[in-house]
Amino acid sequence: MLAGSLIAVLVKKIFIGRKWMNKKLLMVFVVCSVSFFCHFLLDAIPHKDYAIKSEFLFLSSVYLLIDMMIGSCIILFVFREPLMHFLRVVVSVNVSKIEVADNLKLASPFFLASLGVFFNILPDVFMVLKRILGMDFYILSQLEIFHNAMHSNIFPDLFWGWASQISFSFMVVVLLVRLVFKVENKIYSWLAVEEAERILSEVSQDREIEK
Numbered sequence: 001m002l003a004g005s006l007i008a009v010l011v012k013k014i015f016i017g018r019k020w021m022n023k024k025l026l027m028v029f030v031v032c033s034v035s036f037f038c039h040f041l042l043d044a045i046p047h048k049d050y051a052i053k054s055e056f057l058f059l060s061s062v063y064l065l066i067d068m069m070i071g072s073c074i075i076l077f078v079f080r081e082p083l084m085h086f087l088r089v090v091v092s093v094n095v096s097k098i099e100v101a102d103n104l105k106l107a108s109p110f111f112l113a114s115l116g117v118f119f120n121i122l123p124d125v126f127m128v129l130k131r132i133l134g135m136d137f138y139i140l141s142q143l144e145i146f147h148n149a150m151h152s153n154i155f156p157d158l159f160w161g162w163a164s165q166i167s168f169s170f171m172v173v174v175l176l177v178r179l180v181f182k183v184e185n186k187i188y189s190w191l192a193v194e195e196a197e198r199i200l201s202e203v204s205q206d207r208e209i210e211k
């Protein structure tokens with residue numbers, strides 16, 4: 001989850017200020033595909049994993065739920081400013097179309113990060129569909145073969161398993177938290193910088209005209 005949201009941040013950084021055709025579509029495509037394949041690279045790094053044997057299924061689900069809650073809290077905190085713009089669209093009534101469009105633009109880093117998160121955990125969702133729910137499609141079997149080939153041995157040693165995951169997560173969180181910027185004393189995730197600056201300059205131009 002953390003890696004997916006960081007990929008969204010880094011891809012957006014590459015795309016900022018560039019005038020490519022279909023930039024947004026291309027950006028979404030890059031975030032989704034890089035996040036998806038990043039999952040296999042991360043699986044190749046030895047780590048502590050969830051046991052998917054049937055006798056551990058309940059315990060694994062509990063661990064998974066706790067991990068996903070911690071991950072979600074971190075991501076919601078880092079992307080709180082774009083998230084607020086999205087919530088403003090959801091809860092507000094009687095707002096102009098322009099206001100809705102501007103808020104959605106400022107919320108775009110949150111959407112992009114959500115896509116990164118979704119596509120980064122998708123290979124494991126496929127694994128659950130195949131192994132636990134017994135779905136058997138050709139593409140799922142092929143993906144499982146690739147997934148297993150890429151996967152490192154699950155660290156039997158608790159300490160090193162946790163150590164590799166905690167140090168990786170810490171590194172990603174530090175990177176995410178550092179990548180923020182301020183506009184009019186409000187902290188935005190910096191990937192909204194392009195949109196935020198444009199909207200703020202338009203607002204100040206409007207104020208000038210009103211004067």
Ligand SMILES: [Zn+2]
Nearest residue numbers: 039043123124
């Ligand atoms: Zn995996």
